[in-house]
Amino acid sequence: MLDLSIEPISSLLRARRAGYTLPAGLYTRPDAYEADVEVIFHRHWIAAGVEADVPEPGDVYALDIGRSSIVILRDDDGIVRAFHNVCSHRGAKLLDPGPGTVGRLVCPYHQWVYELSGELMDAPHMGADFDKGLGHLRPVNLRSIGGLLYVCLSDTPPEDIEDLAAVMEPRLAAYDLANAKVAFETDLVEHGNWKLTMENNRECYHCTANHPELCVSFVHYDFGYDPEGLTPDEAEEAKAHAERYATQSADWEAQGFPSSAVERGPGHATNFRTQRLIIAGPGESQTPDGRAASSKLLGGMTRKDTGDVHLWGNNSWNHVMADHAVIFACYPLAAGRTLVRTKWLVHKDAVEGQDYDLETLTAIWKATNDQDAALVARAQAGAESIGYRPGPYSTFTEGTLDDFTTWYVERMTANGY
Ligand code: FES
Numbered sequence: 001m002l003d004l005s006i007e008p009i010s011s012l013l014r015a016r017r018a019g020y021t022l023p024a025g026l027y028t029r030p031d032a033y034e035a036d037v038e039v040i041f042h043r044h045w046i047a048a049g050v051e052a053d054v055p056e057p058g059d060v061y062a063l064d065i066g067r068s069s070i071v072i073l074r075d076d077d078g079i080v081r082a083f084h085n086v087c088s089h090r091g092a093k094l095l096d097p098g099p100g101t102v103g104r105l106v107c108p109y110h111q112w113v114y115e116l117s118g119e120l121m122d123a124p125h126m127g128a129d130f131d132k133g134l135g136h137l138r139p140v141n142l143r144s145i146g147g148l149l150y151v152c153l154s155d156t157p158p159e160d161i162e163d164l165a166a167v168m169e170p171r172l173a174a175y176d177l178a179n180a181k182v183a184f185e186t187d188l189v190e191h192g193n194w195k196l197t198m199e200n201n202r203e204c205y206h207c208t209a210n211h212p213e214l215c216v217s218f219v220h221y222d223f224g225y226d227p228e229g230l231t232p233d234e235a236e237e238a239k240a241h242a243e244r245y246a247t248q249s250a251d252w253e254a255q256g257f258p259s260s261a262v263e264r265g266p267g268h269a270t271n272f273r274t275q276r277l278i279i280a281g282p283g284e285s286q287t288p289d290g291r292a293a294s295s296k297l298l299g300g301m302t303r304k305d306t307g308d309v310h311l312w313g314n315n316s317w318n319h320v321m322a323d324h325a326v327i328f329a330c331y332p333l334a335a336g337r338t339l340v341r342t343k344w345l346v347h348k349d350a351v352e353g354q355d356y357d358l359e360t361l362t363a364i365w366k367a368t369n370d371q372d373a374a375l376v377a378r379a380q381a382g383a384e385s386i387g388y389r390p391g392p393y394s395t396f397t398e399g400t401l402d403d404f405t406t407w408y409v410e411r412m413t414a415n416g417y
């Protein structure tokens with residue numbers, strides 16, 4: 001007889017073996033998607049955008065996160081704020097997702113009017129005795145870390161966001177991303193679970209075979225290798241590469257560019273990893289020829305050879321180079337569908353067609369994102385199959401994935417699953 005009983009999410013989480021991918025249901029089941037939204041996306045710090053999304057007072061940016069929605073805005077005093085995108089009257093969603101510019105926030109339903117501070121200004125036909133103070137929009141916890149915006153929808157956000165800020169603010173300061181401009185933005189819906197999206201971007205085991213464009217600027221040995229599997233020539237190359245890293249990192253550090261690897265994995269609510277990576281070839285930027293795409297460098301940068309400050313987090317990954325930054329975040333839409341939002345940032349005064357060519361700026365990651373989307377869809381298709389069994393991560397190239405799935409299981413179980 002068919003066994004139609006459904007294993008609880010908690011059993012799937014406990015069934016996960018260290019060193020292996022997750023049980024299929026955690027990638028495929030709608031209830032696992034709901035649980036992820038509730039725990040990871042509603043109770044943890046989530047990358048939500050950049051200050052450059054709202055460069056001027058009155059600029060708004062609405063973002064759906066799971067079943068919730070927030071609005072990020074810059075108020076009349078230039079302060080970036082975040083609120084739940086929910087009217088205090090009968091709960092209508094105030095703004096549709098995406099950017100806009102407003103004088104005040106006006107609910108389309110019954111025209112309640114809010115200041116950009118969130119204060120309720122006008123509530124027609126509610127009577128003289130109505131206390132408008134009760135109608136203030138509900139704030140959302142927001143942190144700008146070097147111009148990158150993180151939100152937490154919980155009223156008790158994890159405190160270790162301070163650790164991310166302490167590590168990243170000095171690393172990002174010279175780039176002044178808070179005053180950059182978004183030169184280009186794409187939305188891509190990957191046909192895979194958000195955790196497969198995250199796992200895919202945390203390893204470069206797949207890069208050589210799948211990312212010819214990206215590999216021009218990536219250094220092959222950066223992403224781990226089995227030392228026993230190298231030919232003598234490759235072993236020499238790997239050794240030279242390690243020595244080059246040590247020298248280059250010491251040089252950068254001496255010039256005031258923090259470069260060492262910092263990692264917060266399992267055991268932390270806010271997971272992240274950062275390191276200043278060497279860019280291959282001319283060493284300037286992730287472009288088709290490895291040279292800077294924008295002649296106007298970010299912030300106060302005066303040299304182009306400062307590598308790639310990579311940073312990944314709970315739902316995001318970033319590459320910050322002297323001339324531009326590429327900021328990625330993912331948001332789950334369903335068990336098998338994930339929105340990947342990518343933003344290319346340049347100096348706010350850089351002029352398209354003059355200081356940079358948009359195609360050169362975006363070519364690498366547009367191609368890479370499409371390739372990654374196909375890989376994630378392929379991984380999801382396998383996870384949906386009855387033939388799927390959790391598979392082993394490579395200890396040499398996929399240890400960071402083991403960390404990610406371990407972190408995920410820990411966070412879920414720590415939050416009641
Ligand atoms: S629900 Fe917004 S004004 Fe009524």
Ligand SMILES: [Fe+2]
Binds near residue numbers: 200201206207368372
């Ligand atoms: Fe990739």
